[in-house]
Amino acid sequence: MEIINILGNGLANKINISPPAARGLIKLSIKDEVGPFKPLELINYDDLKSTIQNSLKARLKNLQIFNAEKIISDLIDILNKNQSLITMAGV
Amino acid sequence: MEFNLIMIFVLICYLLILSTGLFLFYRMLKTRLYNLFGLAMFFILFTLQYFIQQVSYLFYAIISEIALIFLIYFVKCTFYKEKRIAFPIILISLLILKLIDLILRLIFQFTVPESDMILISEIPFYYALAITVSLQIIISISWLSYASLNVYNRIKVQNIEPWVKKRYIIIGISSIFFGLNGFILPFIPIGAGFENPFFTTLVAITIFIFTFGNLIAWIMPKKLREYFNRNYVPITEDFLSESELMEKIKSQLAGGGINGNN
Numbered sequence: 129m130e131i132i133n134i135l136g137n138g139l140a141n142k143i144n145i146s147p148p149a150a151r152g153l154i155k156l157s158i159k160d161e162v163g164p165f166k167p168l169e170l171i172n173y174d175d176l177k178s179t180i181q182n183s184l185k186a187r188l189k190n191l192q193i194f195n196a197e198k199i200i201s202d203l204i205d206i207l208n209k210n211q212s213l214i215t216m217a218g219v
Numbered sequence: 220m221e222f223n224l225i226m227i228f229v230l231i232c233y234l235l236i237l238s239t240g241l242f243l244f245y246r247m248l249k250t251r252l253y254n255l256f257g258l259a260m261f262f263i264l265f266t267l268q269y270f271i272q273q274v275s276y277l278f279y280a281i282i283s284e285i286a287l288i289f290l291i292y293f294v295k296c297t298f299y300k301e302k303r304i305a306f307p308i309i310l311i312s313l314l315i316l317k318l319i320d321l322i323l324r325l326i327f328q329f330t331v332p333e334s335d336m337i338l339i340s341e342i343p344f345y346y347a348l349a350i351t352v353s354l355q356i357i358i359s360i361s362w363l364s365y366a367s368l369n370v371y372n373r374i375k376v377q378n379i380e381p382w383v384k385k386r387y388i389i390i391g392i393s394s395i396f397f398g399l400n401g402f403i404l405p406f407i408p409i410g411a412g413f414e415n416p417f418f419t420t421l422v423a424i425t426i427f428i429f430t431f432g433n434l435i436a437w438i439m440p441k442k443l444r445e446y447f448n449r450n451y452v453p454i455t456e457d458f459l460s461e462s463e464l465m466e467k468i469k470s471q472l473a474g475g476g477i478n479g480n481n
Contacts, residue, residue, distance in 0.1 A: 130379045130380065130383060133377075133378065133379065133454060134374075134377060134379070137377075137378075143472065144471070144472070145468055145471040145472060146471060148454075148456060148457065149464065149467055149468050149471060151456070152456075152459065152464045152468075153464070153468060156461055156464065169250065170250070170251055172251070172252065173300055191468065191469065191472060193472075208300075208301050209370075209373065210370070210373070210374065211297070211298065211300055211301075212297050212298045212366070212367075212370050212387075213370075213374070213379070213383070214252070215252050215254060215255065215297045216297075216370075216383055216386050216387060217379075217380065217383045218250050218252055219243070219246050219250065219252065219255065219437060
């Protein structure tokens with residue numbers, strides 16, 4: 129899913145981990161948020177927004193990431209700017 | 220003969236855009252991307268208005284307005300879901316323009332383009348109507364075009380599948396051509412209507428580029444996707460358990476280093 133790649137790159141840059149690890153962290157957070165049975169292809173903007181604001185934020189805090197609030201706000205900004213990828217790459 | 224050929228060509232374009240609309244409706248149900256409803260309905264109503272304009276102006280006016288509202292609704296839900304100001308401003312502008320459009324048409328019984336001659340004293344009112352019609356097209360389609368090309372400019376250097384980038388650029392550019400319709404309409408001579416071969420051909424070409432562009436962008440054949448992706452190396456993921464992944468992240472955070480795909 130292209131939007132996860134973009135968010136993964138953004139997160140990787142901010143907390144200095146590799147993009148695959150960042151994508152993995154986002155996918156785990158999605159699973160936390162929407163449950164294990166919803167396929168990634170059916171994830172929409174609202175799912176991603178609540179994932180970032182809730183489960184990803186919680187995971188970043190558990191990892192004791194400094195400035196998690198700012199990182200979450202930046203990721204929401206990245207999501208808003210690229211939200212159309214969910215549709216454009218999903219059809 | 221020439222005119223009939225152009226009209227058959229335009230009819231084929233409308234059928235293409237109808238099939239794109241029906242395809243998007245099907246994909247909306249399949250993918251649950253409900254924002255596609257706006258675009259699917261725009262394409263379906265866009266075709267319907269072509270047939271209805273011969274029957275009833277009132278229905279035509281209502282359907283063409285609803286079609287444009289569906290279009291801007293799609294742009295809002297797809298590109299600017301969190302922005303609350305642009306959509307109401309554009310919606311109110313469209314409604315005001317449509318109101319002026321309706322009043323002028325009801326008073327003077329004009330059509331745009333006008334195929335009958337009109338009184339000299341009515342000419343300013345005709346051009347006022349032509350401009351309101353043009354602005355409705357330009358405002359709504361420009362928003363789609365701007366949104367698509369804006370995102371394309373941002374993502375063109377990112378590691379995203381090239382066919383997705385092409386979809387943005389095809390939609391953006393084909394929408395510019397459709398928007399050109401808005402600039403052409405006021406220049407069609409009064410009394411000529413769509414029987415003026417030059418302007419009719421011009422309008423037919425812009426509609427063809429818009430409909431064919433959207434057909435290709437949305438119902439992109441697999442071969443074409445593969446062609447666009449020919450130099451693209453897909454991202455591969457390692458399959459790690461949750462605990463393995465978290466360990467890896469902790470190790471990278473602790474200064475264990477970032478190692479390529481690990």
